[in-house]
Amino acid sequence: MRAGYVFSEVATGLRRNITMTIAMIITTAISLGLLGGGLLVARMTSHAEQLYGDRVQVDVFLTTEVSKNDPNCRNACLTLLDEMKANPDIEAVEYHSQEDAYQQYLEQYRGQPAMTEIVDKDTLPAFLRVRLKDPAKLAIVAEQYGRSPGVQQVTDQREVINRVFDVFTAVRNITLAIAVIQAIAALLLISNMVQIAAFTRRTETSIMRLVGASRWRTQLPFMIEAIVAGVVGSILAVLGLWAAKAWFIDKKLSGLFNSGVLPQITFGDFVFVTPILLGAGVLLAALSAYVTLRAYVRT
Amino acid sequence: MIHLSHVSKSYKTSTRPALEDVTVDVGKGEFAFLIGPSGSGKSTFLRLLLREEAPDRGDMTVAGSDLTKIRRSKVPVHRRRIGCVFQDFRLLSNKTVSQNVGFALEVLGRNRNVVRRVVPEVLELVGLEGKANRLPHELSGGEQQRVAIARAFVNRPLLLLADEPTGNLDPDTSADIMLLLERINRTGTTVLMATHDNAIVDSMRRRVIELQLGKVVRDEDRGVYGVGR
Numbered sequence A: 001m002r003a004g005y006v007f008s009e010v011a012t013g014l015r016r017n018i019t020m021t022i023a024m025i026i027t028t029a030i031s032l033g034l035l036g037g038g039l040l041v042a043r044m045t046s047h048a049e050q051l052y053g054d055r056v057q058v059d060v061f062l063t064t065e066v067s068k069n070d071p072n073c074r075n076a077c078l079t080l081l082d083e084m085k086a087n088p089d090i091e092a093v094e095y096h097s098q099e100d101a102y103q104q105y106l107e108q109y110r111g112q113p114a115m116t117e118i119v120d121k122d123t124l125p126a127f128l129r130v131r132l133k134d135p136a137k138l139a140i141v142a143e144q145y146g147r148s149p150g151v152q153q154v155t156d157q158r159e160v161i162n163r164v165f166d167v168f169t170a171v172r173n174i175t176l177a178i179a180v181i182q183a184i185a186a187l188l189l190i191s192n193m194v195q196i197a198a199f200t201r202r203t204e205t206s207i208m209r210l211v212g213a214s215r216w217r218t219q220l221p222f223m224i225e226a227i228v229a230g231v232v233g234s235i236l237a238v239l240g241l242w243a244a245k246a247w248f249i250d251k252k253l254s255g256l257f258n259s260g261v262l263p264q265i266t267f268g269d270f271v272f273v274t275p276i277l278l279g280a281g282v283l284l285a286a287l288s289a290y291v292t293l294r295a296y297v298r299t
Numbered sequence B: 001m002i003h004l005s006h007v008s009k010s011y012k013t014s015t016r017p018a019l020e021d022v023t024v025d026v027g028k029g030e031f032a033f034l035i036g037p038s039g040s041g042k043s044t045f046l047r048l049l050l051r052e053e054a055p056d057r058g059d060m061t062v063a064g065s066d067l068t069k070i071r072r073s074k075v076p077v078h079r080r081r082i083g084c085v086f087q088d089f090r091l092l093s094n095k096t097v098s099q100n101v102g103f104a105l106e107v108l109g110r111n112r113n114v115v116r117r118v119v120p121e122v123l124e125l126v127g128l129e130g131k132a133n134r135l136p137h138e139l140s141g142g143e144q145q146r147v148a149i150a151r152a153f154v155n156r157p158l159l160l161l162a163d164e165p166t167g168n169l170d171p172d173t174s175a176d177i178m179l180l181l182e183r184i185n186r187t188g189t190t191v192l193m194a195t196h197d198n199a200i201v202d203s204m205r206r207r208v209i210e211l212q213l214g215k216v217v218r219d220e221d222r223g224v225y226g227v228g229r
């Protein structure tokens, strides 16, 4: 059996069934596009985790008294500072006085009088900015100094970050859930396409069987038809994701990307996602075609 | 070549068995007619030989395959040793004459060179040289049947089954087809042909196996169609 011969059968089959083929390609593309979207969000999350992991820091805010009475960190504050410097889990500590905090605040809200007017020099506490060696130790360190004398509160930036990650995770889960539902639709459409194809060509198939073609040989063209449609669908999905990135994501989120708050979706991410989508497309098509041919098509 | 002993076959939807206790032996190189009125079981007989249907009871060996034990996956291999021709030709309508004939070789995995060489040879044998690139609907009935015979014969089968091959043809064309089948028989291929056509049976004077209501009622070496009626 020659490959060219089978492929000419496949081409005829796809053309004869063109509306069905298009429907199937679109459904597959949407399903795989969503799957790819979910995967990209997941990757973005893990990139972001690395990004933030490197910069994990804890701000240990001092009480009002200490802030006020020890502006140059000589007494109670110094005890705390030395203790932290001796701590093996801590990479670096930096003292920010009440004055520093106020200046930083003014800097942050420059040009927003509503914000700057509500604070004065004494409103904000002094704090120690602590950078950790191992981000995993964060909770322990926060706990440890939260109860030390002169400390008012320990804030963990992780909380904010975690909230961002929760949003990412939710987006990813919703995308993947819709992808699964679409995949089921794609599966049924592929199955339907294969059934129709097998039915319209039943005479042909029975003649093939008569001259001794194996079941495998008579059904192979139907399998390949489905797989071709699956591959085209996954290619469209990749192109669609790329277009969405170029024309939508990169434009709308450029601020976040440029300021380094969010990691950008890279070409490398697409290199990672493309083979997965292709594989999923082929698998989806081959599997449903195979099952359909075994279960419904008697030859 | 064909060995049936006490073979019976009933279709699920019918009350009367299509074949009942049939015992027949056809040797290598024989030419035999299978005759009988409509519904007597001729087509069923041929379908059993091709393993399109399985027998309910009895033993049968055809072209070296023990059809009582054959596995499903071995059925295609069995069919490749048998050529078959039908009243309605059963050609692939979107393939040309040579593609139709070549298909039987493709299925066997023969390579392109073999196909290119063998197909024209067989087309010449059946008298269709020059029509290799036509589609089936561009041929007369007799020509279409020749294509079918070429396809059945291209693998040099041990056995050729023909189910009313002249049923759709006029007497002259039928006579040509019979000459062709005789020629194929002379190459050593066993031929079994089911037919209604008494003129053909009477003129050939070959072995005649007659079925009635699924039973063999006559098996004569040099028979005619009408005896006993």
Ligand SMILES: Nc1ncnc2c1ncn2[C@@H]1O[C@H](COP(=O)(O)OP(=O)(O)OP(=O)(O)O)[C@@H](O)[C@H]1O
Binding pocket: B011, B012, B013, B014, B017, B018, B036, B037, B038, B039, B040, B041, B042, B043, B044, B045
């Ligand atoms: N697929 C089937 N399902 C049920 N009954 C069938 C089937 N095929 C044939 N029969 C029955 O089996 C019997 C034998 O049919 P068969 O086709 O073998 O006869 P035949 O001798 O070839 O007739 P004809 O000369 O008209 O072609 C008939 O009674 C027919 O109705």
Ligand SMILES: [Mg+2]
Binding pocket: B042, B043, B044, B163
């Ligand atoms: Mg019949």
